[in-house]
Amino acid sequence: MAAPTKTRFISGFGFQVLAAMLVGLGLGLLARQLGTETGQPGFVLAETLRQVGSIFIQLLRVLVPPLVFTAIVASIANLAQLQNAARLVSRTLFWFAATALIAVLIGITLGLVLQPGLHTTVAVAQAHAPKTSGSWLDFLTGLVPANILGLTASTTISDTGAAKTALSFNVLQILVISLVTGVAALKAGEAGKGFLAFNASALVVVRKVLSWVIRLTPIGTIGLLGNAVAQYGWTTLGQLGAFTGAIYLGLALVLFVVYPVLLAANGLNPLKFFAGAWPAIQLGFVSRSSVGTLPVTEAVTEHSLGVPRAYSAFAVPLGATTKMDGCAAIYPAISAIFVAQFFGVHLAWSDYFLIVFVSVIGSAATAGLTGATVMLTLTLSTLGLPLEGVGLLLAIDPILDMGRTAVNVAGQVLVPTIVAKREGILDLATYNTARVPAEAVLHPAE
Numbered sequence: 001m002a003a004p005t006k007t008r009f010i011s012g013f014g015f016q017v018l019a020a021m022l023v024g025l026g027l028g029l030l031a032r033q034l035g036t037e038t039g040q041p042g043f044v045l046a047e048t049l050r051q052v053g054s055i056f057i058q059l060l061r062v063l064v065p066p067l068v069f070t071a072i073v074a075s076i077a078n079l080a081q082l083q084n085a086a087r088l089v090s091r092t093l094f095w096f097a098a099t100a101l102i103a104v105l106i107g108i109t110l111g112l113v114l115q116p117g118l119h120t121t122v123a124v125a126q127a128h129a130p131k132t133s134g135s136w137l138d139f140l141t142g143l144v145p146a147n148i149l150g151l152t153a154s155t156t157i158s159d160t161g162a163a164k165t166a167l168s169f170n171v172l173q174i175l176v177i178s179l180v181t182g183v184a185a186l187k188a189g190e191a192g193k194g195f196l197a198f199n200a201s202a203l204v205v206v207r208k209v210l211s212w213v214i215r216l217t218p219i220g221t222i223g224l225l226g227n228a229v230a231q232y233g234w235t236t237l238g239q240l241g242a243f244t245g246a247i248y249l250g251l252a253l254v255l256f257v258v259y260p261v262l263l264a265a266n267g268l269n270p271l272k273f274f275a276g277a278w279p280a281i282q283l284g285f286v287s288r289s290s291v292g293t294l295p296v297t298e299a300v301t302e303h304s305l306g307v308p309r310a311y312s313a314f315a316v317p318l319g320a321t322t323k324m325d326g327c328a329a330i331y332p333a334i335s336a337i338f339v340a341q342f343f344g345v346h347l348a349w350s351d352y353f354l355i356v357f358v359s360v361i362g363s364a365a366t367a368g369l370t371g372a373t374v375m376l377t378l379t380l381s382t383l384g385l386p387l388e389g390v391g392l393l394l395a396i397d398p399i400l401d402m403g404r405t406a407v408n409v410a411g412q413v414l415v416p417t418i419v420a421k422r423e424g425i426l427d428l429a430t431y432n433t434a435r436v437p438a439e440a441v442l443h444p445a446e
Helices: 002-011 013-034 043-079 085-114 136-142 171-187 190-215 217-232 235-239 241-265 270-287 294-304 309-322 326-342 349-361 373-383 389-422 428-433 438-442
Strands: 151-157 163-169
Touching: 013 043, 013 217, 013 270, 043 085, 043 171, 043 190, 043 217, 043 270, 043 294, 043 309, 085 241, 085 309, 085 326, 085 349, 085 389, 171 190, 171 309, 190 294, 217 270, 217 389, 241 270, 241 326, 241 389, 270 294, 270 389, 270 428, 294 309, 294 389, 294 428, 309 389, 326 349, 326 373, 326 389, 349 373, 373 389
Parallel strands: none
Antiparallel strands: 151 163
16 A cells, blocks of 8 residues: 555655755756856756746746636635625734734844844945835825726836836736625626626636646746756855845744644644645745745645635635735845844834834735835835845845745635634644645646
8 A cells, every 4th residue: 555655645746846846956056067157058057947937937927817806706705605704804814914913023033133234245335226116105006906907017128228018917906906896796786696607717717727837836846946046056145144044044933833833722733734735835935926826825725724615715815915924024024124234224113113014014015926025125115224225135035035935825824724713614624634635736626
């Protein structure tokens, strides 16, 4: 009986991703050893890794707008079927804020104790303001949809003077549009049932296409991790070693200490949680996209941890766009303290309160695939710290973003699980089997 078990493990999704990470690490080190500059032997390998990773992320990005819209609209319809819907929503938001508060307090503590800004060899010349930044006004006005698709256009001028226009999407605007549309469809009564049925079918189609993309995760992992190693190596990490260590220590404390304590306090076995949630956490690490990981996150939350679909279909998509313990709590807290220490700016107690406030209230500014730069600049501008400090940290951002997204995804699974347990709707038999749903990961529930 051992042979079939071993075969299933080797052919499993998690093992394939793990193997791809090792291959990507090896190829990245090889490319860096050969030289990644144009004309050097490792350039072609490094460029290939970069293109493979970029194509994989691009495939995830193109499916984000229809996925978020259909998932949120469907979740509103499903949530309306629950008698305690309002209580579930309020409890979910409460736990989002509570876990974010704990994470940001850990970040502040590590920043003050480890003092990463005083233990760095990075040159001041590397400091420069980012091309994009966040502000409270931009965040608030960004909630108002500019168009029904949540699309924005930007034009850039190349060195040759050529103009290039690119379209991008605002996940927050799509979220707002989806919530309003879902509620309106319910209020429309009988007339809205046809739309909700069409949306449910569209969600199945989008999930099916996305499941094909998810199958490419091992290949995308090789490119993403290999490119990160080839491009950044250990030199840049060494210059910001104290900062990198503080970030990953904070992430580890949240993921492997805070979350298990919260689970245990609510009568749940932490090991069972990680066994069930690991496919989503792992995919979040390599893809660096909470929204791109959404179908896997929802699959493990429902099939492996026993959260009812009517509730998980609401809580998980909402968490994928607003619940960011890594990007919006740990990272901006330590980064803000790093910038203050690096530039010799004294932070008062009121400044630390502002860090907490921004992290807990403004975490939605990091929605979707925008990364943590917007949240960081929002924090720095609120504190009046030099935005040039962002330039010091962008060099290693992809390395940090892997860990941040893994924690984000874990938190997005944790909160629905805890809320479901406290409300008495968690299927404990399913949770305690801790079965990793390989089929559910590759074929999300329809």
